[in-house]
Amino acid sequence: MTTNPDSDVKTQGTVSPSKATGRHGSGALIGSIAPSAPGAHSEPSEADRRRVEALIHRTARAIDDDRLESFPDFFTEDGIYQVASRFNVERGLPMAQINCRNRGMIIDRIASLRHANIYGKHRYRHLISSIEIESQTGTSMRVRTSYLVIRIMDDGTSTIFSSGEYQDMIVLESGAARFRERRVIFDSKSIDTLLVIPL
Amino acid sequence: MSEPATQASLHWPDEGYRRVPYRVYTDAGVYAQEQARLFRGPMWHYLALTAELPQAGDFKTTFVGDTPIIVTHGLDGQFNAFVNRCAHRGSLVCLEANGNKPDGFTCVYHAWSYDLAGNMTSAAFRRGVRGQGGLPADFDLREHGLQRLRIGQCGGILFGTLSDEAESLEDYLGPVATRGILRAMNRPIKILGYDSQIIPANWKTYHENTRDTFHANILHTFFGTFGASRQSQESATIIDPQGRHLYVYTKRGTEVQSADYDNAAASLRSVNSDFTLNDHSVIDWTDEYGDGCSVFITTMFPNFVIHQVQHSLGVRQLIPKGPDRCELIYTYFGYADDSEAMQATRLAHINATGSAGLVSMEDGAVCEFVRQGIAGSGEAASFIEMGGKDLASGGDTKLSEKPLRHFWNVYRGYMDL
Structure with a gap:
């Protein structure tokens, strides 16, 4: 069992390979970016809105605080985490730079960056804004959020590393909000040097 | 040459192509000369x-x-x-x-x-x-x-040259690059997406990395740990007669036990048996070409690569952006007749390659480490004698820097350095 340090609810445990299948066979999960239609909103409750915002802020803070082992716990067991460029999304191209189709793959990404990968030491600072709950269906909400990530290298160099948008599907499980899908659409076409810490 | 010589002043060590003066990665005059003689020069x-x-x-x-x-x-x-x-x-x-x-x-x-x-x-x-x-x-x-x-x-890949003096594309590619390209481009393809990686290093640092078959199992832990690619597997490096292009392949599932390997591997960071995956879809692989090759990478002089890394297929174009920066553009593809399941597998395997690649991100990092390391190096030079001191030695093993010696030999010829 793993515990989400920012949640009062325990997760369902880590994913075993036999269960680790994506819900979308094609793997083509990144959708086109459609502007939200005015008036299409159903109004979430204040409590739900607070849970959504807390999930988004806590996820960013866990990354910035280098508590990356807790990052997978913000996802449901079948949770998807993808990072793709706006350039590809706008052209309907399915490739994503990071394409985790379940929580097991997210755990593997974190294990790889801790134990396998080589890169210049750095950390992030997230600035989050414009959290918008676009729609709610039962306990599931579609949410869009703007982010800015500043990368701080070990030598002190700070640069804007990434700006973009989170396109999330957030579900309430036993009162706790988790990501069933988090699609990070980054605005720039290019990645500076490499992308290892999740955005 | 149609271009007037913008002759860079550079002293190349007497040992020749087995030494590379670090100034070739940093000097603005060398960069200008490369633009004239390589990129606007007689190659494709x-x-x-x-x-x-x-x-x-x-x-x-x-x-x-x-x-x-x-x-x-x-x-x-x-x-x-x-x-x-x-x-x-x-x-x-x-x-x-x-x-x-x-x-x-x-x-x-x-x-x-x-x-x-x-x-x-x-x-x-x-x-x-x-x-x-x-x-x-x-x-x-x-x-x-x-x-x-x-x-x-060639096989649906368009090449071009700004030079009237370039030989024909067919002659330029020769048998080795042609075989490497046509193996992957054997039927209609479908574009899956683009990845652009800004590498804060001279373009040759990255190009050398793709010819450096020796580093893969030392720097890159990810595949080594899971047996997707090890030096003990059957592999080879095939260089064309002129030394310009090469392909390198590895066949997974062909482990040959040897005391040499076991002893050397025990001291490598990249062989870490404690590391296990929750989800194997990143490394699950079947032999789609019928030749047993799980990795097959073709590198063309001066700046093109076409790769098969498991089921990730892509071409890589390296664009110099000044002496200390370059852009690496991956164009990923699958085949037009891929099943939905195969496309999903390719998209999963792209997790290993590119700017966020569980394997290849390290190439971006190590190129930057070289740029940082060679700062202030004066007349110092690198040492390239793994597998021998000349162009012929080194065999076809991956544990050799023969492809690098060929690169610098060809480079010096075109550059007149």
Whole structure:
């Protein structure tokens, strides 16, 4: 069992390979970016809105605080985490730079960056804004959020590393909000040097 | 050479191609000379995949070295490439990455217009107004087209050259690069997406990395740990007779036990048996080509790669951006007849390659470490003698720097350094 340090609810445990299948066979999960239609909103409750915002802020803070082992716990067991460029999304191209189709793959990404990968030491600072709950269906909400990530290298160099948008599907499980899908659409076409810490 | 020599001053160590003076990675004069002799010189450069330009009127913009290029699919069905630089005052004539313009291109600055083959079609106010202004009476549109590249294709890959002196594409590719390209480009493909990685290092640092078959199992832990690629597996490096191009392959599932390997591996960071995966879809692999190769990478002089890393397929174009920076563009593809499941597998395997690749991200990092390390190195040089001291030695093992010695030999020849 793993515990989400920012949640009062325990997760369902880590994913075993036999269960680790994506819900979308094609793997083509990144959708086109459609502007939200005015008036299409159903109004979430204040409590739900607070849970959504807390999930988004806590996820960013866990990354910035280098508590990356807790990052997978913000996802449901079948949770998807993808990072793709706006350039590809706008052209309907399915490739994503990071394409985790379940929580097991997210755990593997974190294990790889801790134990396998080589890169210049750095950390992030997230600035989050414009959290918008676009729609709610039962306990599931579609949410869009703007982010800015500043990368701080070990030598002190700070640069804007990434700006973009989170396109999330957030579900309430036993009162706790988790990501069933988090699609990070980054605005720039290019990645500076490499992308290892999740955005 | 059609270009006047911009001779860089550089003392190359007497040992020749088994030493590389670090100034070749940092010197602005060397960079300028590379632009003239390599990128505008008599060799062929990657431009595009024909699958990116399926319809008449389709175009994309790219670069050959520093030079901006437009590639088009003409209304006559022919592909064309020309320099993206207005014949009038030098502005870009196409500002977009790709699209469809059956009518061709019009410069935004003074509206000189060109068709999809780069021929000039009109100039604004050519006759002036009320007898004033306008172009001279002897102005001939035919003399003011965009500078064309010679182009050719192999397996749906378009190559171009700015040099009239380049040999034919077929001769330039030779048997080794041709085989590597056609193995992957054996049937119609489908573009899956692009990845662009800005590498803060000289372009040759990355190009060398793709020829450096020795580093893979030392630097990259991910596959080594899971047996997807190890030095103890059957592998080989095949270099073309002129030393310009090569392919390297590894066959997974062909472990050969040896005490040498076991002893050496025990001391490597990259063999870490404690590391396990929750989800194996990143490394699950079947032999889709029937030749047992789980990794097959073809590298062309000076800056092109086509790779199969498990089921991730892609071409890599390396664009220099000054002495200390380059852009690496991956264009990923699958086959037009891929099943939905195979496409999902390819997309999963792209997790291993590219700027966020569980394997290849480290190449971006190590290139930067080299740039940082060679700062202030004066006349110092690298040492390239793994597998021997000459071009012939080193066999076809991956534990050899023979492909690097060939690279520097070819490079010095073209560069006259």
